[in-house]
Amino acid sequence: MQTSCRKHDKRKMKKRNLSIFIMVLLIIGLLYHTNSFMDHGIHHSKGEILNIPVASPQTPTSHHIDLYLKNNHFSGTALIVKDGKIVLHKGYGLSNRAKKSNNGPNTQYYIASLTKAFVSTAIIQLEEQGKLTSEDRLSKYFPEFPHANEIKIKHLLSQTSGIPRRNENGEELTKHELMKDISRHAKTLHSKPGETWEYTDSNYSILGVIIEKVSRMSLHEYITKFIFNPSGMEQSGFGDADKNDSYISAGYQRRFNFIYSPSKTHFSQLLGSGDSYSTAYDLYKFDQALTTGKLVSPYSLKKLFTPYKNNYGYGWYIQQRNHTIHGHIPGWSAINSISKDGKDFIILLSNLQSLSELKKMYVEIEKGVGNENFTAFTHYKIFMNF
Template identity: 30%
Template sequence: MKLKLIVFTFFFISMFSCSHKTIDITKEKQVKQLDSLFKYSFKNDLFNGAVLVTKNNAIVYKKSFGYKNKQTKQNIDENSVFYLASVSKQFTAMAILLLKEKGKLSFNSKVEDFFPEYPERLKQITIKQLLNHTSGILDNEYYKLINPSNDDVLKVLLQNTNTKVDANQFFRYSNSGYVLLATIIEKVAQKNIADFFKDEIFTPLQMNNTTAIKDEVNNLTNMAIGYSLTGEKSSYKSSVIGPGGIYSTLNDLYKWNLALNQNTLVTKETLNLAFTNGNLNNGKISLKILGQEFGYGFGWVTQYKNGKKYVNHDGSVDGFRTLIKKNLSDGYDYILLTNHGSKLPMTEIINSIDGILEKTNYQQPKIPVINQILAKVETKDFTGIYTQIYHSIQENKLVYNQRSLNSLGYRYLKQHKLNAAIAVFKLNTKLFPKSANAFDSLAEGYYNNKQYELSKINYLKSLELNPANENAKLMIEKINQL
């Protein structure tokens, strides 16, 4: 039984910083440490992409690593184009800020002000609530769509009368809400959202290699190809614009970040609203993750820590992972773009960067469990997946995730790498011995490998852990008939 994998573009863990024990360090040493960090990360298959670090708009470190196309051996450079995924949300928020400064809408404007024909449950939602994900709109139907357009998402949103919208009660990350924002922008500006981005943001900032226009995306010659966790070309195609949809480069994002810092597009007062945590009926937005507390402004995650203010947003789809993070107190900004997104240990690399920039102790990132598994599979060391990695996890206190391991196992199953799939599923049952799903997946691996008795044993174990597992019952019956 496959775990239902819903890919949220959730980014909060990328804000975790290391402890602040100040040490003496020169700028030259900072650069050397950054270079050491990224060379180490590239060597160990943790980072393949482009990175830029600035201090008060001056470039501190800028470098690219690896191939944008493995087949042609073309190197990534500062003009290689990456899909930004949810980093696009800050551009959608900026579009709203631009229209607000022109007096064409306000943050308290309601959906019914633009679309009086929309269902009652949507009419009272405000632009501010859409911006900071407090509208109550869920993404349940959104994630059922395959390669949807904005019109597809909007159609589902308008037709799904069973969806209860409870505005301003909770923070619920909503891609659908940002599609609705894009629809409002188009209504007010009287132009397509992709054209608005181009005319009002990309062209004025001379972001010449940035676009959300489909025909332009299809004709890009410097595109970085996204690669999945197991190295295949990503089949992801962007269609929805607002929550995502933008393609850009390291150089162009430097221009974007510079425009933010210099208030080129909107005033400082207006931009600060985007960097300010939003409100719920019972107080501020408060997201507590692994001991850290975060808020959310307009297209930006917010955080106060150790007397400093940070904002960031990352984006993630199969193959691509992107991040822009700003230390507003110290003037440090950095941008990460990778086309091997699933291999990037974002939290650990961000911890290391923050440690270097803020002159605190830092450690090089550990090689994640999944990366270690991938290396074992390349050498066909299937026993090593189960035994050595399990012991490594225990000894080094490495972080592992049941869903990620299960997903990797099914990738191998789909590729007909049955021994690898079984080894990963077996490891998952060892790490999660009370998971009915883990044993169900292992049973499926054995079944595909025609090891029917082992398959039955594991389906029975899954059924013991979850008597309601209908899939296990059906498969046991099927095996008995064999």
């Protein structure tokens, strides 16, 4: 009888141990899957974990996008939001090849022309305050500027001023020297203001100086106080101010199979047009603040997102389903896209891919987020219209 009881107890013990073992395996598997998918959580630069709403990491959309980015050797950070929930926020590839550090959710990238969204927002804010209007002529701020009586602020915002492009290089310029060089190029306009769309950084550099004149603050101070701070953007800044920050990525380019570090345009030549850096999550904060009334009114937001020439609004490309802005400087490319219903967001920041490569990736991802037929990731759709 005692022998029978001992056998029964042993069987019960084995079953209990097996159950515990299975539960431990399930918990470990779940933790591993979640951590590997979300890059060990999303941390602020000071170490605390950010409270970010995250959808299930097992959604087909997130799995397909993750696989696509891996298969296409994406180097950067991707943040994808679907129906108001983050389905992917992850780094890929190396942030610094010499240090062998990885890109992650916290990695900062130079975002080039995404800076223009901050500047156009600042102009609209000042217009709401009655300090300027989009109908103001340049002569109000720069009487000696060529064609100052013809060019209006709205022409600068919509890239229809007719001012030709200028070549940007690694030379450091003072603000006076920058404006002098822009003025020299503007002596002969390519078209009558308001008639033709022609993209040039000069338009937004001029807007940046107008913001300084009207606000009596430096452009960087204004954007930090009235855009970054209200949006909760704590990992964004300008130029080389934080170049020793370990979170800032190194920029690379690929030529055939050779990856190298290109020479940079000096940020003094990109005032207002491309001199800022940020993280994917900070840009998501900006997008949310912009579209929910924290930065501008719904009426003003409509002005930003109204297509003028070439489906270009005030700093944004207006597409059928999305408002999109993109940028590139040697070593970095960036895309930020907001769906028209404000529920879906696609943010891609890269320290290797060219802008054309990043656009192709964006198209495939946008199809997946939009529940279209997501391809087997073996080819790219031709997409160069924005």
